[in-house]
Amino acid sequence: MRIVTTGRSSRERWPLMSGRFVISLDFELLWGVRDHADRRSYGANILGARTAIPRMLDLFAANDIRATWAIVGFLFCENKEELLDCVPEVMPAYTNARFSNYGYFDEIGRDERTDPYYFAPSLIDQIAQTPGQEIGTYTLSHFYCLEDGATAEAFEADLKGALRLASRRGITLGSIVFPRNQFAAAHLDICARLGISTYRGNPPGWAYQAAKGEEQTYSRRALRLVDAYSGVLGAHSFAPAGGSPANVPASRFLRPCAGRLARLHPLHIATIKRGMTATVRAGAGYHLWWHPHNFGGDVQGNMQGLSTLISHFVELRDGYGMASCSMGVAPCV
Incomplete structure (x- = not known):
């Protein structure tokens, strides 16, 4: 639906300024949570995402919203045969075997119709056909760059696999989001060499710095949670940055309206709105993701x-x- 604003114009309250509103979505289905969840424990959310995505696209199209969809490469596959065919020569050898999505191939169905938890070519087609939507990569296999056992060589093989799958469908991948926001300088160097021009970095500060799972301590998670509902650490707006690839850092994760914190969701939405407003006042950028x-x-x-x-x-x-x-590629409107 097209949004129509009413009431006193904001132009009456502040002087005219500008800013940039960036949206990125981490599209992963079950590939992104399989190390700690499965169809039984989280399948309803995965199927719900398939309902939500067309509604998001309709909302974006009606209001001229640009967005980047960072997509796990495996989701491009039409069937299990293509999935097996795209396995790279060098696979990750995580110390924790649960992190490897290659270990779950036996449970995967034949195609999207029989297994909507692991395949999504029809949804990717809808995204590609919606004006203003950029398709980026979330790596081929939902690769965890900083977990023990991951190597730069395996990451490069994984990213090449994602580029190949997209290329078969006439899609050039120019932007990357790193699963669990894990990356280091070596991974950025590989991205630049393979033609990736932009990446989503993390907000500034200790609570948000890139780290492997076991380093995401209770204190870090708690501070991020408090910040999400209060904005105590600031708006996290950003200024344009150079480099190759260029950093388009995250500002705020749009947390779900769910569970015990659902009653606090209006506070979270209000925090994001304040951050967007502060961004306009500063003439900076605000990057929302989920x-x-x-x-x-x-x-x-x-x-x-x-x-x-x-x-x-x-x-x-x-x-x-x-x-x-x-x-990345879509112009601002």
């Missing part, structure tokens, strides 16, 4: 929150010239 399956448990409630944020963006666009941007 996983489609985050919407899967309560599609209606989560779409309502997203619609509120898009409404706020439309107000900032109409009043101050804030522009909607993808991470």
Whole structure:
């Protein structure tokens, strides 16, 4: 639906300024959570994501929203035969075998119709056909760059596999999001060499720095949680940066409206709105991200929150010239 703003114009409250609003989505289905969840424990969220994605695309199209969809390469596969055919020569050898998605191939069905948890070519087609949507990569296998046993050689083989799968469908991948936000300088060097021009970095500060799973301590998670509902660490807006690939750092993870924290979701939405507003005042960028399956448990409630944020963006666009941007190839509007 197209968002229409009402009430007193923001132009009456602040002087005209500008800013950039970036959205990226980490599209992974079950590949992104299989190390700790399965169809039985999380399948409803995965199927809910398949309902939510077309609604997100409709909302984006109606309001001229640009976005980057970072997609796990395996989701491109039409069937299990193609999945098996795209396995790279060098696979990750994680110390914790649960991290390797290659270990779950035996449970995967024949194709998207029989196994909607692991295949998504029809959804990718919908994304590609929606104006303003950029398709980026979330690596081939949901590769964990910083976990013990991962190597730069295996990461390069994985990324090459993702590039090949996309190329078969006429898609050039120019942006990358790193699973679990894990990366180091060596991984960025490989991305640059393989033609990736932009990546999503992390917000500044100790709580958000890239780290392997066992280093994501309770203290870090707790501080991120408090920040999500209060903005105590600031708006996390960003200024354009150079480099190859260029960093388009995250500002805020759009947390799901779910569970015990659902009643606090309005506080979270208000925190994001304040960050977007502060970004306009600074003439900077604001980068919002989430996983489609985050919407899967309560599609209606989560779409309502997203619609509120898009409404706020439309107000900032109409009043101050804030522009909607993808991470990479699509121009801002």
